[in-house]
Amino acid sequence: MTTKEILSYLQNEVSTTDFERYLKQLVYKKSSSNDDIAVFEVHNRFVANYIKTKYKAILQEIFEKFSDTKPSIEIKIAGERRRSKKEIMDEKSMFTTSENTILNQSYTFESFVVGNSNKMAYTASKAVAAKPGVQYNPLFIYGGTGLGKTHLLQAIGNDAIDKNKNVIYVTVEQFMNDFLFSIKNKNMDHFRGKYRKCDLLLIDDIQFLSGKESTQEEFFHTFNELHNNKKQIVLTSDKLPSQIGGLEERLKSRFEHGLKSHIQIPELETKIAIIEKKSELNGIVLTREIIEYIATHLDNSVREIEGVLIDINARGNLLGHEISLEMVKNLLKEKIKDTKENIKLPDIINIVANELNIKPSDLRSSKRTKNVVDGRRTVIYLARELTHNSMPDIAKFLGMKDHSSVSKNISKANELIEKDEDFRLKLEHLKNKIINKEYQN
Numbered sequence: 001m002t003t004k005e006i007l008s009y010l011q012n013e014v015s016t017t018d019f020e021r022y023l024k025q026l027v028y029k030k031s032s033s034n035d036d037i038a039v040f041e042v043h044n045r046f047v048a049n050y051i052k053t054k055y056k057a058i059l060q061e062i063f064e065k066f067s068d069t070k071p072s073i074e075i076k077i078a079g080e081r082r083r084s085k086k087e088i089m090d091e092k093s094m095f096t097t098s099e100n101t102i103l104n105q106s107y108t109f110e111s112f113v114v115g116n117s118n119k120m121a122y123t124a125s126k127a128v129a130a131k132p133g134v135q136y137n138p139l140f141i142y143g144g145t146g147l148g149k150t151h152l153l154q155a156i157g158n159d160a161i162d163k164n165k166n167v168i169y170v171t172v173e174q175f176m177n178d179f180l181f182s183i184k185n186k187n188m189d190h191f192r193g194k195y196r197k198c199d200l201l202l203i204d205d206i207q208f209l210s211g212k213e214s215t216q217e218e219f220f221h222t223f224n225e226l227h228n229n230k231k232q233i234v235l236t237s238d239k240l241p242s243q244i245g246g247l248e249e250r251l252k253s254r255f256e257h258g259l260k261s262h263i264q265i266p267e268l269e270t271k272i273a274i275i276e277k278k279s280e281l282n283g284i285v286l287t288r289e290i291i292e293y294i295a296t297h298l299d300n301s302v303r304e305i306e307g308v309l310i311d312i313n314a315r316g317n318l319l320g321h322e323i324s325l326e327m328v329k330n331l332l333k334e335k336i337k338d339t340k341e342n343i344k345l346p347d348i349i350n351i352v353a354n355e356l357n358i359k360p361s362d363l364r365s366s367k368r369t370k371n372v373v374d375g376r377r378t379v380i381y382l383a384r385e386l387t388h389n390s391m392p393d394i395a396k397f398l399g400m401k402d403h404s405s406v407s408k409n410i411s412k413a414n415e416l417i418e419k420d421e422d423f424r425l426k427l428e429h430l431k432n433k434i435i436n437k438e439y440q441n
């Protein structure tokens, strides 16, 4: 295995942000003495810790897959010397706090492809970056995974930084860690000074505030302070404020108060434009035929499209294969097969139940209330489309007598897809969640 091979595999498996920020730095050092340890180097401890916590398993998996070994993974700091206590403390706080907000430089408005599916969110984001705190406060961007929420949020940040604004970009998780760290170290003044004095506060994936009561409390005050001082707040979420369970009413109503902007799954033209742009940026040359093939066969998320382009690039530029329509067709076939093998019936039940506010057990019962019947139909349709299960398998899993009712439900769903736009959009949204395995139980 070489560093290059490992990186090209990782690039496919992890988010672009993480890859660009952290994993790209990895250098694989062959361990001379034994096969039980694989040593990697990076340049700083923060990155090493991050990779260790989040990606150890994937790194191991790579070795298992390609060299049939399962070494333990060690991540070292290149050229490390003994560090002073102060340095160690500083880095500890850096890891737990987010003083070091780094924005991905490539997430800009220029690199964002605008189409009907995201025009509103894009326009609102531009407006907010141009005049923070004046219009649309808060701006609440919501939509499924991999559709560009983080990209837009960071584009606002990059733009505002260029205008010398004081910007904080954090995920809810970072905000929470920062908060807990400050409590522990009795350093709340510092925390408040930081979060309440910025010009723009950009918080990613706000749905994860769910159930975090003390963090919600603190965030409520942060929000009010910023809002009263006409400072801009931008939030992203995978769902509407009203749909986030375990979130205080007063926060919901604050979030509802500004502008809510939905990013949808891109329509064909936008997908084509995105593929053109991304392949150009990555120096991949694709024929019109191939571009259209990818656009018509991937309908899940932009992240998925990027993943495919990276694969094509790996096979084409790195392995020297010709990039033909045939090769792309095979590659997509493999991907779809892998996805199907990874999705299990309980995943579908749980995600549908969560999104539609139905109990998972009701979906597997014989209950006949309208929402349960509709929900069950949705589960059946998605199970057929997204997994390899046969109709009898699905019937059995849902506790139905035989597969004829499964087949009736599928016909009915197909009928609805034709004439009911809402139903179709809802299915797409659920598909996106299931494929991205967003469990929330």
Ligand code: ADP
Pocket: 016, 107, 111, 112, 113, 114, 118, 143, 144, 145, 146, 147, 148, 149, 150, 151, 152, 274, 302, 303, 306
């Ligand atoms: P989300 O935060 O909604 O899950 P991201 O913002 O992380 O999604 O987007 C996933 C990937 O897709 C990113 O690499 C992003 O640059 C890209 N992407 C999404 N939408 C667009 C778009 N309209 N134009 C260009 N790139 C996009």
Ligand code: MG
Pocket: 149, 150, 151, 204
């Ligand atoms: Mg995101």
